[in-house]
Amino acid sequence: MNIEQFRFQFPSLREKHHAYDAIYLDGPAGTQVPHQVIxxxxxxxxxxxxxxxxxxxxxxxxxxxxxxxxxxxxxxxxxxxxxxxxxxxxxxxxxxxxxxxxxxxxxxxxxxxxxxxxxxxxxxxxxxxxxxxxxxxxxxxxxxxxxxxxxxxxxxxxxxxxxxxxxxxxxxxxxxxxxxxxxxxxxxxxxxxxxxxxxxxxxxxxxxxxxxxxxxxxxxxxxxxxxxxxxxxxxxxxxxxxxxxxxxxxxxxxxxxxxxxxxxxxxxxxxxxxxxxSWGDGEDLPSKLSDSMHQIHLHEMEVFAALYDGLAALPGVTIYGLPADTPDRAPTLSFRVVGHSPQAVCQHLGQYGICAWDGHFYAIRSMEVFDLLKEGGVTRMGIVGYNTAAEVDRTLEVLSKFL
Ligand SMILES: Cc1ncc(COP(=O)(O)O)c(C=O)c1O
Structure with a gap:
């Protein structure tokens, strides 16, 4: 899959937020849409x-x-x-x-x-x-x-x-x-x-x-x-x-x-x-969809591994859930940072055009079980087909300066 061509289909990826290129790590709450959908x-x-x-x-x-x-x-x-x-x-x-x-x-x-x-x-x-x-x-x-x-x-x-x-x-x-x-x-x-x-x-x-x-x-x-x-x-x-x-x-x-x-x-x-x-090869719609979803998943997991490893290396960060290389894992993670609320982390990222969510994301029972609810839940980031390693690098840079 040609990631640059893929990204080019999404007009919102060319948006600036506070003069910075917007980075959408909020895919689990809803993805951006390509111009074909619009x-x-x-x-x-x-x-x-x-x-x-x-x-x-x-x-x-x-x-x-x-x-x-x-x-x-x-x-x-x-x-x-x-x-x-x-x-x-x-x-x-x-x-x-x-x-x-x-x-x-x-x-x-x-x-x-x-x-x-x-x-x-x-x-x-x-x-x-x-x-x-x-x-x-x-x-x-x-x-x-x-x-x-x-x-x-x-x-x-x-x-x-x-x-x-x-x-x-x-x-x-x-x-x-x-x-x-x-x-x-x-x-x-x-x-x-x-x-x-x-x-x-x-x-x-x-x-x-x-x-x-x-x-x-x-x-x-x-x-x-x-x-x-x-x-x-x-x-x-x-x-x-x-x-x-x-x-x-x-x-x-x-x-x-x-x-x-x-x-x-x-x-x-x-x-x-x-x-x-349209991103997959195949004779018919089901086989094109299978191929395309496979390509998208491979790309997502590569970018996700960089995000997971980069976050794990930052001081005071605890990531919840299975390691990045777990077979059959979705490219979504949640974390907390010692001394900063999830809301503060997301507010800081938002000032630099980086979209990430804080809270419980309606998976509220798991936050109760992990006893994280009263502290504002977690910060969540998710990778989808249009995210890139460069976006991850910038996110890690912004976050590490904040920490
Ligand atoms: C895992 C999961 N299930 C269900 C829902 C609810 O979907 P909808 O917003 O279409 O009601 C969401 C929405 O975030 C979700 O992430």
């Missing part, structure tokens, strides 16, 4: 702006766009086809809708397993079901930022109906052992729901290999706009009783899509997937 959104408004299912050109174009994008998202996720893909406002809203629908398949005393590592969006929607007598069990977190799989296995029971876990942690970059988690589900006949929001920008997903019932992600984390994406195993959504209007299609994938979708943003989702595919 243009697709604007084109939609120029040529296709309409509601769906009308007998006129702009409406027909909108219908085509929605179905085409479902197929492209299916290719992105390795899904059986567009009929398995639903759109939503964001991942959290889709997960709340799913939790209401799945509750209708459960009885008081049934159990759901969540994890201490997950983003609140994959905990809160399930925790609220306690009000209906559902028992929530939480997989413990080990000090190295990985899940305690023995604890998970001890919590599986013949009442476990659902296991909800993340694919990758948005705070430590840990990639969870989904195979082991799925094997546990299969032993007790529970459904598996995977939050792939943090995984999707860094690895090619293959839902058939993951063999999950539900998988969610969000396009704004992989160079697209704010649209939530839901994969349901073929036929499964049709069996669920989702909240819906009598005027709405009762079929999958539409039955969970309440109200009018953000068509223009969905045009941006299509463009984001095409953009990713």
């Amino acid at each position: 243009e697709a959104i604007s084109q939609y408004y120029q040529t296709s702006n309409a509601n769906s299912h009308g007998y006129f050109v702009s409406s027909e174009r909108t219908d085509d766009l929605l179905e085409r994008t479902r197929s492209k998202v299916a290719a992105f996720l390795g899904a059986e086809g567009g009929q398995c893909i639903s759109f939503g406002q964001n991942m959290t809203t889709l997960n709340f809708s799913l939790s209401k629908a799945l509750l209708r398949t459960m009885s008081p005393g049934d159990e759901i397993i969540i994890s201490a590592l997950d983003h609140e969006s994959n905990r809160g929607p399930w925790i609220t079901l306690k009000e209906n007598g559902i028992i929530i069990r939480e997989i413990k977190l080990l000090p190295n930022g990985t899940l305690d799989y023995e604890d998970y296995e001890s919590k599986l029971s013949d009442r476990t109906r659902l296991v909800c876990v993340g694919y990758a942690s948005n705070i430590f970059g840990t990639v969870n052992d989904i195979t082991r988690i799925r094997e546990g589900c299969q032993r007790v006949g529970a459904r598996l729901l995977v939050d792939a929001v943090h995984y999707a920008p860094h690895f090619k997903i293959d839902v058939k290999e993951v063999d999950c019932d539900f998988l969610l992600c969000s396009a704004y984390k992989f160079y697209g706009p704010h649209v939530g994406l839901l994969y349901c195993r073929p036929g499964l959504l049709d069996t669920l009783n989702t909240d819906q209007l009598r005027t709405q299609s009762p079929k999958a994938p539409y039955k969970i899509e309440t109200g009018t979708l953000n068509h223009a943003a969905i045009a941006g989702v299509e463009a984001a997937i095409d953009f990713i595919a």
